[in-house]
Amino acid sequence: MTTQPAEPPRWRAWIGTAAGVILGAVLLFAAWAKALDPASFAELIESEGLAIGLSASAWSVVMIVAEVALGLALVLGLRRLWVLLPSAAMVGLFVFLNGRAYWRFAQGIVDEEASCGCFGNLLSRTPAEAFWQDLAMLVPPLLLAFLARPGRISKERLRIAVVVAVSLAAVLFVWKAPELPLDDLATRLKPGVEITDICAGRDSEETVRVCLDILMPQLQVGRHIVVIASLDNEELRSGMEALSEAALGDGPTIWIATDSLEEERQAFFWEWAPPFEIREVPLAMIRPLYRRQPRSFRVESGVVIETWAGLPPGVSEYDD
Amino acid sequence: MDKKFQKTALRAPLLLLAIALIAVPTLFAQAGARMNGFLPTGDYLLELDGAMVDDAKIYRSSVAQAVLIVASELPAPVLIRPRVRSVEKVSLLKMDEKADGSIDLLPNPVYAAEQGFSVDGSDVVFSVEGHDARLKPKPALAGFQPPAAIFDHSPEYQQRAGFYSPSDAVVQALRSQPKAVRVQIFFGTWCPACGQMVPRILKVAEQTRGSKIEFAFYGLEREFSGDSEAKKLGIKSVPTGVIWVDGVEVGRLTGNDWRNPESALRDLIGA
Numbered sequence: 001m002t003t004q005p006a007e008p009p010r011w012r013a014w015i016g017t018a019a020g021v022i023l024g025a026v027l028l029f030a031a032w033a034k035a036l037d038p039a040s041f042a043e044l045i046e047s048e049g050l051a052i053g054l055s056a057s058a059w060s061v062v063m064i065v066a067e068v069a070l071g072l073a074l075v076l077g078l079r080r081l082w083v084l085l086p087s088a089a090m091v092g093l094f095v096f097l098n099g100r101a102y103w104r105f106a107q108g109i110v111d112e113e114a115s116c117g118c119f120g121n122l123l124s125r126t127p128a129e130a131f132w133q134d135l136a137m138l139v140p141p142l143l144l145a146f147l148a149r150p151g152r153i154s155k156e157r158l159r160i161a162v163v164v165a166v167s168l169a170a171v172l173f174v175w176k177a178p179e180l181p182l183d184d185l186a187t188r189l190k191p192g193v194e195i196t197d198i199c200a201g202r203d204s205e206e207t208v209r210v211c212l213d214i215l216m217p218q219l220q221v222g223r224h225i226v227v228i229a230s231l232d233n234e235e236l237r238s239g240m241e242a243l244s245e246a247a248l249g250d251g252p253t254i255w256i257a258t259d260s261l262e263e264e265r266q267a268f269f270w271e272w273a274p275p276f277e278i279r280e281v282p283l284a285m286i287r288p289l290y291r292r293q294p295r296s297f298r299v300e301s302g303v304v305i306e307t308w309a310g311l312p313p314g315v316s317e318y319d320d
Numbered sequence: 321m322d323k324k325f326q327k328t329a330l331r332a333p334l335l336l337l338a339i340a341l342i343a344v345p346t347l348f349a350q351a352g353a354r355m356n357g358f359l360p361t362g363d364y365l366l367e368l369d370g371a372m373v374d375d376a377k378i379y380r381s382s383v384a385q386a387v388l389i390v391a392s393e394l395p396a397p398v399l400i401r402p403r404v405r406s407v408e409k410v411s412l413l414k415m416d417e418k419a420d421g422s423i424d425l426l427p428n429p430v431y432a433a434e435q436g437f438s439v440d441g442s443d444v445v446f447s448v449e450g451h452d453a454r455l456k457p458k459p460a461l462a463g464f465q466p467p468a469a470i471f472d473h474s475p476e477y478q479q480r481a482g483f484y485s486p487s488d489a490v491v492q493a494l495r496s497q498p499k500a501v502r503v504q505i506f507f508g509t510w511c512p513a514c515g516q517m518v519p520r521i522l523k524v525a526e527q528t529r530g531s532k533i534e535f536a537f538y539g540l541e542r543e544f545s546g547d548s549e550a551k552k553l554g555i556k557s558v559p560t561g562v563i564w565v566d567g568v569e570v571g572r573l574t575g576n577d578w579r580n581p582e583s584a585l586r587d588l589i590g591a
Contacts, residue, residue, distance in 0.1 A: 201575070208557055208575035214513050217579075248383065262510070263442055266363075266457070270439050273385035273402035280512040 012148040017077060019144030023087065024074025026137055031067035035174050036186035037291045038064065048097060061174050066090065068170040069163055076159045079149045087145075091138045095131070102131040126202060178292060183309055189289040189297055193304045195219050200285035213302065215281055216255065220302040223252035225312050228286050229294035231260040231268040231278070236294050239311045240272050246312075247276040252298065259283040355399075355425035357383045362474035362509065364444075364455040368393050378455070379423055387455075388423060390415075395449050399430060400437060407434040407446045421475070461509045461539035467522050470537060474509050480519035481526070486582040491527045494582060497591035501533040502564045505573075506555045508540045514559045517578035521561065524582045533585075563588050 034041040042060040045051050051059050070090060073083045105127040125133065153159065184190035188198065199211040213220055227243070229236040236243075236256070247254040254276040258265070265278050289295065291309075298306040358379035366376035366389060376391035388410070389398040396409040414429035437446035444455040461473045471478040505521055507514040518537075525535040540558055544550045553562050561573030563585065570588050577584035585591075 196576075196579075199576075203575060210513065210575050214517060214576060214578055217516055244385070262457075266442060267439060270402050270437075270444060273387075275382045275385050277382070 009148075013150070015144055016079060016147035016149065019141040019147070020074040020077065020079045023091075023138065023141035023145055024071040024076075026141070027067050027071030027087070027090070028075065031064050031071060031170070034060070034067075035064050035170065035177055036182050038174050038177055039291060040287075061171065064174050065167050065170045069167040072166050073159075073163045074145065076162065077150070077153060078156070078159055078163070079145055081149075084142075084146060084149075088142055091134075091142050094134050094138065098127065098131040098134050102127040181309065183291055183295060184307055186291055187289050187295075189295070189304060189307055191304055191306055195299060195302050195304070198285065198289065200282060210285070212281070212285065215285075216257070216279055218253070219255075219299045222301070224255060224299045225252045225296060226255045226257050226299060227294050227296045227311060228257050228290050231256075231258055231264050233293050235310060239294075240274065243311065244272070244275050247274070255279055257281045257286055259286060355381070355384045355386070355427075355429060357381045358386075358388045358423040358425070359479065360421055360475035362458055362476060365458050366391055367454040367456055369451050384425070388425075389453075389455075390423075394453075396431075398434075398446075398448055398453070399425075400444070400446065405436040407437050407448070408432065409434065409448070458509075460541050462541055463539060465537050465539050467525065467537065470509075470518075470522065470539075474515070476515060477519045477522060480516065481523040484520045484523045486520070486524050486527060487580070490580075490582045490586050491524065493586055493591045494524070494528050494533060494589075495531040497532065497589065499532060499565050499589060499591075500567075501589050502536065503533060503573075503585065504536045504538060504553075504562045504564075505559060506538050506540055506550060506553075506562070507559045508542060508544070510542050511558050513578070517581070518559050520578065521559075521573075521581045524585070533589075561585075565589050 038057070038060045041064065042056040045059045045063070046056040050056075054062070066086070067090065070083060070087045073080075074087065195212040195216070197211065199209055201207045201209045203209045216226070218224070219226070225246075227236065243254060256274070256276065256278045258278060258280065259282060260268070260278075260280075262280070265280065268274075268278065294311055296308045296310070296312040297304050298312070358381040361378055361380045363380075364378050366373040366378065368391070373391045373393050375393075376389060379388040379390070380386075381388070385401065385403055387400045387402075389400070397412060397415060399408045399410045400406070401408070408430040409432040410425065410429045411431050414426040416424045416426055418424065434446065434448055437444055439445070440454075442457045446453050458473065461470065465473075471481075503521075503525075505518065507518045509515075521535070522537075528535075538549055540547055540550055540555070544555070544558075547555075549555075555562075557574070559573070559578060561577075561581070563570050563572065573581055573584050573588070
């Protein structure tokens, strides 16, 4: 004679399901934010020393797709151990990385910009915020998702098939994302943004918050085109003739915003003598503004009007 | 003979046409290049035959895409055009110095060409009539400096100060406030934000001269963690302004306070 295992109380099942959905949703949002700019996530993997065995780019695809698969499985109620255990490993990794960044920041080893880019460029968080937020957002739902795991899940195979199909689509998306026109979505630079809102750092005893208008106050008045580029960027160098010609015209004032060092800026000047200004902007401020350099934007009276991937097209069309 | 004459007669116009095709664009290039808008720059020092030239003035023009060097020890002002790698001597009579300190060059200012230049690390090396010349990056201004010394070191500060208009009402409030205020500005001539923002407070200092507010400007090297004054006051970044009222520190100008330093200052001292 066999006895049926006692059904867990209904409220426990509800809590378990809800926790799984919440954790899954957080993982899906994080995957989306990173998939918009996989190159930036690959840079992070490289800097964190996680590119073991595979290239950082390959790891970025693996991680994003794993996040999509696990997040979607949890949202679809697949609270199986083969979903929950890898999810726990992933949450553990995120909390560890953020904890390590927080500790390094507290010890003065890294600055506050070194927080985990788990949400790509969409969220700006200090190491402390990243650690405590991840701890609060990920760990409780993860633990609660283990509660009252279901014995039988209706249409389980169909749900698994959906997870597999979406994960394959995610591979394709991550692969093609850099070529898709998603810059405005993936970065903090988009039409309507004011340059007083493009900032880096935070006001604290150790650091200060500085915005782009402090470094380029001239953008507050008149019409300008700003090109974000390193001075060794090939596309910039091959477009220098056209850019110089446009700068000498009557159109908007042209600028290059770069994190290149002073020595590089001087060498660039003695090679090109550009008829426009090259302004140093710290990487912490401009890195969230692009997926790939060069990226350009048009500013009128301190407000971003238009953005372009690459150099500005037909600069002369803005001539008076 | 006739045939020879005919050949020559045919060749001559072709030759003239060829010369014209080469010469005309060259003339137009010289005449067409706008050689104006040379503004003084504080980026470089001039060294001639290994010795520093104290009175050298170095100008840069975005429009002309060129650098102009004027110094008593040079046989003539020197024009460097990086795009064509040229170093040329300019006639003094072709220089038109404006009231604002900028220089325009009149048409056809060049009277002799020198050899080109080369870039040696951070230095630009060239020669003028056999003398070895070198443009070297100017060292940062360090220690307490009066505004005149800052303007002399970095003429761009003076140009930008001229463009800034502090709020009249706020300046008036600062001028009439009765407390003894000291404002010490830490800055670096190498720092891009300082280059934009310190001219603003220099303008405020100028407009509040004679009031109870005393300004002091302290230049820092790029690596300033060992600077005793910065250490004493715990300066972490530049520009930073430390403000004391009756000898007690009441706050600091940092980060986005620099948008309107006069307003931030008024708020901190309660004027």
